[in-house]
Amino acid sequence: MMSYQKFARDVGFIGIVQILTSLSSFFLLPIITKTLGAYDYGLWAQINITVSLISSLALMGLSMSFVRFLSSETDQNKIQEAVYSILFFVTVSGFLASFILYIFAEPLATFGFKDPEATYFVQAGSLLILVSVVESISLFYFRIFRQIEKYSYFTFFETFGKLLIILILLKMGYGLIGVIAATLIVQGIIFLITLIIIISQIGFIIPRFTYIREYLQFSLPLTPNSLIRWVTESSDRYMVTYFLGLGSVGVYSAACSVGNLIQFFVSPLQLILFPELSKLFDHNKMDEVRIYMSHSLRYFLIIAIPAVFGLSALAKPLLSVLTTQDFISGWFVIPIIALAGLMAGIFQIFVNTMFLIKETKPATYINIVAAVTNVLLNLILIPIPSIGILGAAFSTLVSYCLMAAFCVHISLKHFKLDFYYLDIAKSILSSMAMYFFVSSFTISGILELFEAAGVGTIVYLIAMFLIGGFTDHEVSLMKKYLFRSKVNPSTK
Template identity: 75%
Template sequence: MVSYQKFARDVGFIGTVQVLTSLGTFFLLPIITKTLGTYDYGLWAQINITVSLVSSLALMGLSMGFVRFLSSETEKKIIKEAVYSILFFVTISGFVASLLLYIFAEPLANFGFKDPEATYFIQAGSALILLSVIESISLFYFRVFRQIKKFSYFTLFETFGKLFFILILLEMGYGLLGVILATLIVQSFILLISLVIIVSQIGFFIPRFTHIKEYLQFSLPLTPSALVRWVTESSDRYLITYFLGLGSVGVYSAAYSIGNLIQLFASPLQLILLPELSKLFDENKIDQVRIYLSHSLRYFLLVTIPAVFGLSAFAKPLLGIFTTQDFLSGWLVIPIIALSGLLAGIFQIFVNIMFLVKETKSATYINIIAAISNVLLNFLLIPSIGIIGAALSTLISYFLMIVLCIYISMKHFMFDYYYYDIAKSIFSSFAMYLFVSCFVISNIYELFGVAAMGAFVYIFVMFIIGGFSKCELSAVKRYTRPRL
C-alpha cells in the first residue's frame, strides 16, 4: 500500500508538472504561429517530425531497454556499466544520424518538403538529433531510478527555457532560425547538467559493453516499432505537404498540438508505470501488477474523457485565441486528435504487459498494422477531405492498435476495467460539454473561466451519480480539511 501511495504521489507530481509544461506550450504556440505564419510554422513542424523520426531510429529502442533491465537493479557496478555503455552507444549512433541528415538535407528539402530553401534550416536542425538521443537516455536515468523531482525540473526547464529563448530570438528578428537555435541552446544546457548529476551520483566509467548485446536483443525489435509509430503519428505531415503544401501543414500542426494536449494525462503514467511494474513483476508480485494496471486505467480515463469533451467544446476558441485567423480552418482536427490521444493513452497502459513478458515482437506487429492502415487511409482521405482526413486516419489507426493490444494483453493479464465508472464519466462529460457550449468565448480570461466552471460541472455530476468511490471521497476530505 505504501508503494502504491508513493506511485500515486509521483504520478500526481508529474501530472502537475505536465500541466505547467502544457501552459508553457500554450504560450509558445501563439508566439511562434503569430510570428512565423502558416508556412514557416509548417516548415518548423516538418523539421520537428523529421528529427523525431531519425532520433528514434538512432536510439534503437535502448531507452526502453534501459527501463526494463535497470528498474530493479541495485548493484552499482552493473548500473555504471549499463548507463555508460548505452550513453556511449547512442552518442555514436546519434552523431552518425545527425551527419547523414546534414548531408542529405538538400534532397530532403526538394522531395520531402517541396522547398529547396528549406535545406539551410534542415541542416541547422540536424544537430538536434544528437542532442535528443543523448538527452533522452540521460533523462531516462532519473526516470528509471525514480528521481522524479529531478526529471520534472528538467522537463519544466526545457519547456520554459525554450519559451524564453525563442521569444528573445524572435524579437531579435531571427525567425525560424531563432526557434531552432533556442531549442539547441536549451537542450545542450539540460544535457550538460544531467550528465554532471549522473557522474556525481555513480562516478565516471569507461564501459566494456558487457551487456549491450542483451540490451539490443530486447531493444532492436522495438526500433521498427518506433519507426512505424512515427508513421502512425507523424507521416501525415509529409503526405499533407505532398497533397496540400506546407501552409496546410502549419494549420494542421497547430490544431494537432492543441488536440494532442490530451497526452499530458498519459505522460505521467508512461514515465512512472513501466519502471514500477517491472520491479513488481521481477519480484513476482503479480496481484500488485494487476492493481497498478487497473487503477492506472481507471484514473486515466476519469481525467481524459472530460478533457476530450472539453477540448472539443473549446476547439474554435482555442485556435482563435492562440493562433491567427489563418489557422482557424483546422478547428475540427482538435476533437479528433484529442480522442486519438485518449486511445493512445489506453494503448500505452496495455502495451506495458507486452514489455513485462518481453513480447516486444507483438507490439511491433501491432504498430506495423496501424502504420500501414494510417498511410493507406491518408492517401485515400487527404485528397478528398484535406487535413480532416489526416486526423481521421490517425483516429482509426489508434483504434486498431488498442483493439489488437487488448486482445493480446488479455492472454497474459486480466484486471478490472471499471466499466460503470467509465460510463458515468462519459455521462458527466457530456453534461459538461452541453454547459460550456452555451458560452461565447473571445479571450483567454473567458476561456479559463468557462473551463473552470466546466470542470466544476463535471465533478458535481460525477458526485451526484456516484462516480467517485468512498475511498476517493475520504481522501479528498482528508487533504482538503483545514489544519488547525
C-alpha cells in the same frame, strides 16, 4: 517496493508539472504561429517530425532496455556500466544520424518539404538529433531510479526555458532559426546538468560494453516499432505537405498540437508505471501488477474522457485565441485528434504487458497494421478537396483504435484486469454535462478561455460527485487537498 500511495503521489506530482508544461505550450503556440505564420510553422513542424523519426531510430530502442533491465538493479558496477555504455553508444549513433541528415538536407527539403530554400533550416535542425538522443537517455536515468522530482524539474525547465528563449530570439528577429537555436540551447544545457548529477551519484567509468549485446538483443526488435509508430503518428504531415502544401500542414499541425494534449495525461503515468511494473513482475507479484494496471487505466480514463469533451467544446475558441485567422479552419481536427489521443493512452497502458513478458513481436505487428491502415486512408482521403486535413485526422483515429483494440486483446491473455465500466460510464455522463455547459460560453480572449476551462472542470467534478463517480477515499483526498480538511481514517 513502492507503495501504491507513493506511486499515486509521484504520478500526481508529474501530472502537476505536465499541466504547467501544457500551459506553456498554450503560450508557445501563439508566440510561434503569430510570428512565423502558417507556412514557416508548417516548416518547423516538418523539421520536428523528421528529427523525432531519426532520433528514435538512433536510440535503437535502448531507452526501453535501460528501463527494463535497470529498474530492479542494485549492483553499483552494473549500473555504471549500463548507464555509460548506453550513453556512449547513443552519442555515436546520434552524431552519425545528425551528420547523415545534414548531408541529405537539400534533397529532403526539395522532395520532402517541396521547398529547396528550406535546406538551411533542415541543416540547422539536424543538430537536434544528437542533443535529443543524449538528453533522452540522461533523463531516463532519473525516471528509472525513481528520482521523480528531479525528472519533473528538468521537464519543467525544458518547457519554460524553450518558451523564454524562443520568445527572446523571435523578438530579436531571428525567426525560425531562432526557434531551432532555442531548442538546441535548452536541451544541451539540460543534458550537461543531468550528466553532472549522474556522475556525482554513481561516479564515472570508461564503459566496456559488457551488457550492450544483451540490451541490443532486447531493444533492436523494438527499433522498427519506432519507424512504424512514426508512420502512424507523423507521416500524415508529409502527405498533407505533398497534396496540400506547407501552409496546410501548418494549420493541421497547430490543431494537432492542441488535440494531442490528451497524451499529456498518460505520459506522467507511463513514466512511473513501467519501471514499477518491471520490479513487481521480476519479484513475481502478479496480483500487484494487475492492480496497478487496472487502477492506472481507471485514473487515466476519468481524466482523459472529460479532457476530450472539453477540448471539443473549446476547439474553435482555442485556435482563435492562440493563433491567427489562417489557422482557425483547422478547429474541426481537434476533437478527432483528442479522441485518438485517448486511444493512444489506452494502448500505452496495455502495451506494458508485452514489454514485461519480453515478447515484443506482437507490438510490432500491431504497429504495422496501424501504420498500413493510416497510410492507405491518408492516400485515399487527403487528396479529396472536401476532406483534406480532416482525412488525416480520421486516419489517425482509426489507426489508434486498432492499436488499442489489438493490444487490449493480447494483454488480457496474460492479466485479467478490472475495467470499472460503471465509473467510465459515469465519467462520460459527467463529461457530457460539462460539454453542454462550456459550449454556451462566448470566448474572445485568453482569460475567458481559462475561465471556461476552470468552470468546466468544476462542473465535471460536481457531476461525478453527485452520481457517485468517485470512491470514498478519492472524495476524502479531494477534501484534504482542496479544502485542507482531515481525511477520515475509515475511508483509507
